[in-house]
Amino acid sequence: MHVSIRQAELIPLALYTFIAVALIAGLLVAAWYLGSGRDAMDKQAPYESGVLPTGTARHASQVPFYLIAIFFIVFDVEGAFILTWATSWDLLGIPGLAHITVFIVVLLLGLVWLWMKGGLDWGPSASRGGRKA
Helix, strand or coil: CCCCHHHHHHHHHHHHHHHHHHHHHHHHHHHHHHCCCCCCHHHHCCCECCECCCCCCCCCCCHHHHHHHHHHHHHHHHHHHHHHHHHCHHHHHHHHHHHHHHHHHHHHHHHHHHHHCCCCCCCHHHHCCCCCC
């Protein structure tokens, strides 16, 4: 049986895939076989730091929490793009500098627009008469 070079390169991948699938299947079977299979009230109770919860977990979250999360995501992605550009700035040259400058300016314009709309006004200063979004 003659195996070409391309097929020979796939043999380690196939072997790795087979071992991974076999390991996962073995662990699932072991968990099913070794598990008690019984359901108890203690398993269904919510648990937080050893203290039984009181009241409901449903409460209205303040909007600034979500704004902070969105700002984090936006600036985290911006940081990833700028870091990627910075690591290869010598290969990108002036066109790369122009692209990253436009990218940063667009993000800054969005931040200025959000600031003018009052999206950054929250906390004690906002409740004393600041603008609301």
